[in-house]
Amino acid sequence: MANKLVEIITIGDEIINGQIVDSNSAWIASFLNRSGFEVNKITSVPDQSEAILQSIDSAFSNAGIVLLTGGLGPTKDDITKHCLCTYFKTKLVFNQAVYDNMTEMFNKRGLWTINSFNRSQAEVPEACTVIINRKGTAPLSWFEKEGKILVSMPGVPLEMMWSMEKEIMPRLLNKVQSQAIIQRYLWVKGYPEAVLAEFIADWEDDLPPELKLAYLPQRSVMLLRLTAKNSDEANLNNLLNSNIEQLKTLLGEAVFAEGVKSLEEALGQVLIKKRLRLALAESCTGGALGARLTRAPGSSAYFLGSIVSYANEIKQDLLAVPEIMLQNKGAVSKEVVEAMAEGVRIKLKSDIGIAISGIAGPEGGSKEKPVGTVFIALADNDQCLCRKFEFQLDRTGNIEQAVHQALILLLDYLYL
C-alpha cells in the first residue's frame, strides 16, 4: 500500500518562464487535502527530458504518490510520455480506445480530420494503465512500481480537474489509507504578528503534538490556521474544538471571523452580521475588486453590483461625477474617487459604496501622479473615507494591491 505523501510535478516551458501562473498545483493540493492526502512538494520543470526525469526520480524517492500534469499535447514540444517510457523502461504502443475517444471528440467538434500528429496522442506507454480523458484527447497514464503510484494527466485546467475528480481520486482512495487532516481558521484584528505571537505563546506551547499553528498575515489582520493530523478523525475534531475555544476566549473581540480562508469571505461574515450591503465603482481595476468579493460563495447576500467606469463619460453619466471636477482635478484624484463612491452608493441603493481610481500603468503617469498612484474611497450615509497610495509596481501588481487595499479599507471601516 502506497504511503499517502504526494508530490506534484507540473511540466511546461510556459510555467517555468512565468508566462502562466501554475494554478493547477494549488487546486490539486487543496483538493487532495480535503480528502486527507498531504502534499509534500510541488515542482515545476520545463519541457526538457533531463529535468523531467530528474524530478520524477526525486519525487518517487520521497513520496508514495506522484502526480504529473502537462506536456501531453500532440506537438513536438510535448515530451512527457517519452520521459515516462524512459523512466519506466517501456515503449509507446497504439491504443484503440484512446483513438476512438479522440475520433468521437473530433466528430463532436465537427471540423477536422485526425492527422498523424493527433494519431500520436493515441500512443501510450505499454507498462501503464490507460485512463480515457472524456474532456479532451490526451489520455491519463497510471503507473505502479514498488508499491508507489505515478499518474500523468493533461495540464489543461478543465481536463485536469475532471481527471482528478472523476478518475484519479476514486482510485487513490481505493489504494491508499489516507489520514485525516482537519484545518480550522480564525481571523484576528488589532494585533501585529509578533504581538499576537507573544500574547498567545503559552496557549501555543501547550498545544498537543497533533496540532500545528500557522500565522498567515494579511496586511493589517492575521489569519490563524490550526491544522490537525491523525488517523482518528473524531478525536481530532474534539481536540481542535477545545483548543479553538480556549483561543477564542483568550482573544475575545479580536476574533472577527472564523472557518473561512480568504479575506473576502471573512469580510462577508462581518457584512452579513452587520446587515450592510455593498456597491462598487471601479476604474483602473476594471472589475477586479468585484471579482475578488464574489469569489466568496453566498456573496449575493451583501454584494449588489458595480459600475466599472473605465471611460470618463461613464463616471459622469452613471456615477454623477461632475464634468468640471474631472476636468479640474483629473480622474485620479481624491475628489473624483469620493464622488464615485458616493455616486455608486446612491445609484445602486447600497449602504456602502467603495470606489477605486488610479494609474495602473505602464502608460499614463505624470510627475505629480506617477504610475501606481491609486485613490480608494469608501462612502456611507454619514461619511466618506479616502486613502491615497503609490504602489510603484508593474500593472498587475498595482491592480492587485489596489484590490487588497480596498478590502483593508473596508475592514478598517467596519472596525475602527
Next chain:
Amino acid sequence: MANKLVEIITIGDEIINGQIVDSNSAWIASFLNRSGFEVNKITSVPDQSEAILQSIDSAFSNAGIVLLTGGLGPTKDDITKHCLCTYFKTKLVFNQAVYDNMTEMFNKRGLWTINSFNRSQAEVPEACTVIINRKGTAPLSWFEKEGKILVSMPGVPLEMMWSMEKEIMPRLLNKVQSQAIIQRYLWVKGYPEAVLAEFIADWEDDLPPELKLAYLPQRSVMLLRLTAKNSDEANLNNLLNSNIEQLKTLLGEAVFAEGVKSLEEALGQVLIKKRLRLALAESCTGGALGARLTRAPGSSAYFLGSIVSYANEIKQDLLAVPEIMLQNKGAVSKEVVEAMAEGVRIKLKSDIGIAISGIAGPEGGSKEKPVGTVFIALADNDQCLCRKFEFQLDRTGNIEQAVHQALILLLDYLYL
C-alpha cells in the same frame, strides 16, 4: 562567475496545501527572463526543515543562482533562516541595521512597540551579506559559495517584487554574464493544434538550433511562441525576424495578432484594428471579465466599462431588463442575458455589448439549471449571439471558464 541558470524555491505550508496560488514564482521567472536569466526549476516546499534543506541542496547542485521566498516571519512556523544556518554551517547574529529599519517601520505605522518575536527578525545568518528590506521588517540574506549565489527574500508579494527589482537584480547583473533570451509570439486562428503542426512541419524542421517553437493552445485559437537563446543579441533578432516572416507568409490571414502573450491583449489588437468599443454586463462573474480585459495595457482604447449586476434590481434599473422577463425566464436565461448585452451596449454607448449570467455555485442550482450553467451573449447594432454552457466545475472553475468562453465568443464574433 556563477552560471545563469536559476532555481526558485518558495517556502510555506499555505502554498503546499493549496491555500494560496504561488504567483510569486511566475512573477520572478518572467522578471528574470526579461533580463536574460533562465529559470530551470520551481519548487514549493512546506515550512519543514528537512524539505527545505533537501530542496536547497538539490537546487544548488543544478543551478548557479538559487532564489528563496518565504518563511521569514517572526513566528515559530517560519524557519527558513534556521535552515540556511544549517546549510551554510553558520549561526544567527544580531544585526543593528536590520533592527533600526524595523524600529523605523514600527514608528511609521505608529501603533506597537517591538517585542522579542520582532527582535528575533533582526537576527541574521552570520555568513551572509544582509540586505535591508525597505518595504518590511524581514531582511534579505545573500550567500555566495563555490561561485554560486543563494538569496533568501520575503514572500509577501509587495516586498518580494521590491527586493527583486531594487536589490537582487542589480547585484545579479553585476555578478553574472546573462545570455540573451528573446521570445516572439504569433496568434493563429482556424487551425487545431495537430493540423497546424502538420501544416508548418517543414518550416519547423528547418529552424536553426538556436530557435525553439512552442504550441500554446488557448481553446479555439493557438498561440505560437518562438524562443531564441544565445549570447549574440543582434544576430538572434535577425534570425527571429527572418523565421517569423517566413511563418507569417505561410499562415497568411490566419495570423490575427502578434507580439503579445495573452488572449485579452491579442483581442485588444483586433478591436483597435477594427475600431470597435466594448462594454460589459456581468452577473455571476462579478467583474472578472472586465478585470481580465483590463490586464492588457492600453485597454482604455477599446474598453469603456461594465455594469456588474449581481442583484436583479440592477439588471432592471441599469440594464433595462424587463421585470416580467426576469420573473418568467429567470436571471439565468437566454432572454435575460441577451437583454443584458443589448442593455449595456445602449447604456454605455458602445459598439459591442457582452453579458454573462450563470450559476457559479455552490448554491443556487436546480434540476433544469444545475450549478455551472452559464449563458453568454454578445450584441452589436445588428445581431445578438448567445451561447449556453454547463461547466460542472467548482465556483472558481465555473467563473474562470465563463470569462474564458466570453473571450472566445468575442474572438469568434470578430472572425466568423
